[in-house]
Amino acid sequence: MPKILNRVGGIHGGMKMKTQEHKPVTIRLSAESGAGEAKNLYAYVADKRGKVIESVPFKGLEAQLRSTRGELEGQAKLYIAQGVPSQAASKLNERTLLKAGAYQVVQNFSGHVIDVLRVPAAVLQPWIWNNCLITGHLSKDFLIDGQSVNQPVCNARVHICEVETEFVFPHIPIYYRPIPDWVISEISERFASLSQLNVAPPPIPDPIGPISQTLISTGPRPAPAASLKMKAAALPEIPAHVLRSLTSGSAETVRQAIYANHALLYPYFCLWPIYWPWLYTCDEETVVYSDCNGHFEMWENTFSEDGPLNIYVWVEVNINGQWVTVYRPSLPCHTWWNYTCGTDINIKVTDPRVMPCDCGINAHGELAWFRSIGESATALHIEQSDANAVSVQGGVSLFNVGCTDIIDAKRISPFGGTLNFKLLFGDGLPTAGVTHYRWTRTRIKDANLNDIFGASPQVINGQVAKTYFVITQSGGQFHFETHAITLGAEGSGQDIGYRIPQWDIYNEPLVPSTDKALTIQWTSPDFWSASIDSHALDDGLYRFDLELGTMSAGAFQVVAVPKAVFQVSDYSNSGNSVNAPDYDLHIDSGNTAHALALSFKVRIDNAPCSAVIQNAELTDGAGHLVYVNGVPVVSGKCGFIHYTSLAQGVRISFNASHPRNFATFSFGVIKGNNTDPTGVSASGYVLSGVDGFALSGGLFTQDVSVPQLLGTCPQAAFSENLNVYALATDGTYRLQSGYDASDVKAFALSNT
Known part of the structure; x- marks a missing residue:
């Protein structure tokens, strides 16, 4: 009878399953699950290959799937997790779910x-x-004028990939490509062969350049012992206990040993590319392009990782219209294991076909593009409003007209040093009506932004050249010799002008015909169109005007051009140009669709900073100085302060300043060997008190108790260190020499 009942039950159970397996599945959370208040909770279904095939939000405590019981029982897996952010949807799979802690x-x-x-x-x-x-950055050593010169590689395609090792123990139970036992066995045999060579391991070589693609083998192969012996000398030594595990004969022991010692062993795997497809997963995250400085970057939005981020990079360059791989080194030895976010991945390309960077700019039409002052200070990043005031610190504001944000995001960096104006003309210039250009400057406000009336424009003069390469080849290597043409000045006095160079260098009449018979190219499509030493000028606010025109009878004649001719660098992408805004133009009053000049304001301030630490002074702890025989107790030239009570304090003060407050500072008090912090430090802008220091009468001051300074020491010696940093820039760098200031003083507290 029990057999009959079981049999009947089995039949009826089977019939029930047949009915239920075609119904969509409902996931029901109990009231005790803890999910009653959860928001954005989802159910995910992943197929046996790890692909997420369904995601359904919970409504209350239930999620209604589209998947049926029959489909789920076909090796699909079910997870519960928070809803995935939109930026992660494209990379969602079962591995990602598990990394982020999803519940199966x-x-x-x-x-x-x-x-x-x-x-x-x-x-x-x-x-x-x-x-x-x-x-990171891409660069190459070029032979220029007989010297090896490192220059950026621009407009390269940079493939950024994430690498994971399949040797994970215990591993996430997803194997797109399970490592078969024969691979583990062969690796063990190779380590056994290496252990018999008994050679001293010199440094690992650093191969760079293209590598061939490897194929996944379908079965075991004999180990090439001769090749192993030849390359073994380039490998680090393996400790005896690790080697014993690697040659144990147990596949599981070998797996664990490789997982635990991967940082030591991956150089060996560099020798065995046939195994890489089994050992590593290398997923391409994105492709980015290097800029004119060879710089590339990407923001990787990642879920919580079950392990570190490992990055591998390979590079293509467009050569003769084809994308060619110029850097693709061995995977394991050129992966950035445990990559630290923000760390530069600096790659030096060696492929002889890679040419110096020309930024790939192809500016079509009649345009004059002001790219920047220096390398970075573009027009739209220079404040132009006289009335704009930016709140800096402690409720104090600065008028920042003419200042840029390339050093400080608050846009409070004035200009100084040598200012170079980078300009690029489109392939539609010069024309019969526009053959020359020039820059003028006009001081419109003094150093304190008081108006100056009646100032007349002054032409910025001096010789301007545009350089080009003459390219020859010998011994399989390109040689670049720098030549130049002089664009001017033509004319004299306030009538000078500068030639607009031809876009196509072979059409440029100033290039000698002997050079045109060779391979030549501009070193860059843009050039330094004017240069001015701002030290020769009085500090203040200047208006700089770029004018276009012609030379007539030895004098420059300004020509009004359509406003769109004047271009500036895009605010968000300096590699693109946009129409100059009207506030940056001198509009032609007779035709408002035309402009007479590109016109913008620049604040020049070459004033140096000041840094002076005052003598430390003893106080009674209530804000009053302590006097002995009518003389205040100060550190002085000998540095000692004699304290008589732990209730007393020390007044610390210093001057950190700039005439127009264009500076920041850092200050700290160090005790002894700096292992016991004093807690006395401050940093910020020089225009207001900060970090416990009050600013009054030009001095930052704070009273510090004797116990705070001494800590566990009955008496101690201290170092005071002050640095003041100018915010001035030449458009490329923050100016330091002759601008920054510093001071160091010392004092000691003694009760004897």
Whole structure:
């Protein structure tokens, strides 16, 4: 009878399953699951290859899937997790879910319902979404004028990939490409062969350049012992206990040994590329392009990782219209294991076909593009409003007209030093009506922004050249010799002008015909169109005007051009140009669709900073100085302050200043060997008190108690260190020499 009942039950159970397996599945959370208040909770279904094939939000405590019981029982997996941020949707898979701590549901069905009693508390928290800056530079050593010169490689395609090792123990139970036992066995045999060579390991070589693609083998192969012996000398030594594990003969022991010692062993895997497809997963995250400085970057938005971020990079360059791989080194030895976000990945390309950077700019039409002062200070990053005041610190504001934000995001950096104006003309210039250009300057306000009336424009003169390369080849290497043409000045006095160079160098009449018979190219499509030493000028606010025109009878004649001719660098992407805004133009009063000049304001301030630390002074702890025989107790030239009570204090003060407050400072007091902090430090802008220091009468001052300074020491010696940093820039760098200031003093507290 029991057999009959079981048989009948089995038949009826089978019939029930047949009915239920075609119904959509419902996931039901119990009231005790802890998910009652959870928001944005989802159910995810992943197929047996790890692809997420369905995601459904919970409504209350239930999620209604489209998947049926039959489909879920076909090796699909079910997870509960927070909803994925939109920026992560494209990279969502089962591996990502597991990394982020998703909860895998046990598929115990009750009909077409899966009841979940509890879920881990971590699942109820929002995704941890991190922003990691992956950044670097591309460069190449070029033979220029007989010297090896390192220059950037621009407009290269940079492939940024994330690498994961399949040797994970214990591993996430997803294997797109399981490592077969024969691979583990062969690797063990190779290590066994290496252990018999007994050679001293010199440094690992650093191969760079293209590598061939490897194929996944379909079966075991004999180990090439001769090749192993030849390359073994380039490998680090393996400790005896690790080698014993690697040659143990147990596949699981070998797996664990490789996982635990991967940082030591991956140089060996560099020798065996045939195994890489089994050992590593290398997923391309994105492709970015290097800029004119060879710089590249991407922001990687990653879920909480189960391990470190590992980055691999390979590079293509467009050569003769084709994208050619010029850098693709061995995977394991050129992966940035445990990559630290923001760390520069600096790559030096060696492929002889790579040419010096010309930025790939192809500016079509009649345009004059003011790119920047220096390398970085573009027009739209220079404040032009006289009335604009920016709040800096402690409620204090600065009028920042003519200042840039390339040093400080508050846009309070004035200009100084030598100012170079970078200009680029489109391929539509010169024309019969516009053949020359020039820059003028006019001082419109003094150093304190008081108006100056009646100032007349002054032409910025001096010789301007545009350089080009003459390219020859010998011994399989390109040689670049720098030549130049002089664009002017033509004319004299205030009538001078400068030639607009031809876009196509072979059409430029100033280039000698002997050079045109060779391979030549401009060193860059843009050039330094004017240069001015701002030290020769009085500090203040200047208006700089770029004018276009012609030379007539030896004198420059300004020509009004359509406003769109004048271009400036895009605010967000300096590699693109946009029409100059009207406030940056001198509009032609007779035709408002035309402009007579590109016109913008620049604040020049070459004033140096000041840094002076005052003598430390003893106080009674209540804000009053302590006097002995009518003389205040100060550190003085000998540095000692004699204290008589722990209730006393020390007044610390210093001057950190700039005539127009264009500076920041840092100050700190160090005790002894700096292992016991004093807690006395400050940093910020020089225009207001900060970090416990009050600013009054030009001095930053703070009273510090004797116990705070001494800590556990009955008496101690201290060093005071002050640095004041100018905010001035030449458009490329922050100016330091002759601008910054510093001071160091010392004092000691003694009760004897």
